[in-house]
Amino acid sequence: EIVLTQSPGTLSLSPGERATLSCRASQTLSRDSLAWYQLKPGQAPRLLIYGSSSRATGIPDRFSGSGSGTDFTLTISRLEPEDFAVYYCQQYATSPTFGQGTEVDVK
Amino acid sequence: EVQLLESGGGLIQPGGSLRLSCAASGFTFSNFDMNWVRQAPGKGLEWVSAIDTSGTYIYYSDSVKGRFTISRDDSKSTLYLQMNSLRAEDTAVYFCAKEVGTPRSWDPFDIWGQGTTVIVSS
Numbered sequence A: 001e002i003v004l005t006q007s008p009g010t011l012s013l014s015p016g017e018r019a020t021l022s023c024r025a026s027q028t029l030s031r032d033s034l035a036w037y038q039l040k041p042g043q044a045p046r047l048l049i050y051g052s053s054s055r056a057t058g059i060p061d062r063f064s065g066s067g068s069g070t071d072f073t074l075t076i077s078r079l080e081p082e083d084f085a086v087y088y089c090q091q092y093a094t095s096p097t098f099g100q101g102t103e104v105d106v107k
Numbered sequence B: 001e002v003q004l005l006e007s008g009g010g011l012i013q014p015g016g017s018l019r020l021s022c023a024a025s026g027f028t029f030s031n032f033d034m035n036w037v038r039q040a041p042g043k044g045l046e047w048v049s050a051i052d053t054s055g056t057y058i059y060y061s062d063s064v065k066g067r068f069t070i071s072r073d074d075s076k077s078t079l080y081l082q083m084n085s086l087r088a089e090d091t092a093v094y095f096c097a098k099e100v101g102t103p104r105s106w107d108p109f110d111i112w113g114q115g116t117t118v119i120v121s122s
Helices: none
Strands: A004-007 A010-013 A019-025 A034-039 A046-050 A063-068 A071-076 A086-091 A102-106 B003-007 B010-012 B018-025 B034-039 B045-051 B058-060 B068-073 B078-083 B092-099 B109-112 B116-120
Touching: A004 A086, A010 A019, A019 A034, A019 A086, A019 A102, A034 A063, A046 A063, A046 B109, A071 A086, B003 B092, B003 B109, B018 B034, B018 B092, B018 B116, B034 B068, B034 B078, B034 B109, B045 B068, B045 B078, B045 B092, B058 B068, B078 B092
Parallel strands: A010 A102, B010 B116
Antiparallel strands: A004 A019, A019 A071, A034 A046, A034 A086, A063 A071, A086 A102, B003 B018, B018 B078, B034 B045, B034 B092, B045 B058, B068 B078, B092 B109, B092 B116
16 A cells, blocks of 8 residues: 655645645655645545646646655645645555645634 | 535444445546545545446455445446445545546546545444
């Protein structure tokens, strides 16, 4: 099983600030098989990024993904009020696994 | 509108059984691999099971293997999860999720339902 480790656990920022979230895989992910999701209470999870860096349909360009191999990053360039949520990375190189999540909360 | 709607959750005693359903609309259900993912209280997302378009290739996480059964009825555009021998640690919100749909073995999940809550407790 590929283990994903996300850091930090919590990121306390203000609207307008830049958020940088990290996801490290226990082994190299083939074909950059890494996605990022946003989860808010009572809502369906939302796919943000797939293939490490491709934005999903309808995702604003303030969200960007980067990385390859074992180290991946989700960047939110300028936080909007609706961006405060929990973010999960997921690998789909093999049977899927998720990281433990990073909560982005209001400072 | 593309939508997944889960149902069938509830309070069940340890050792009991429950069947979850996920009704799909707004897309051709039969063309896509489908998955179940759960989130226990205060925990992260955990992948549970997957089924391919033909129903031939089926996968489970080790935590549910031998107890849960995934299936699909394309005539009803519905995904199912039969859960037997339920344990307290199965308590979670259960989401169904549609894969993007490439020729790859695994894809990210582009459409999710809002989830149905299962509570296993005496």
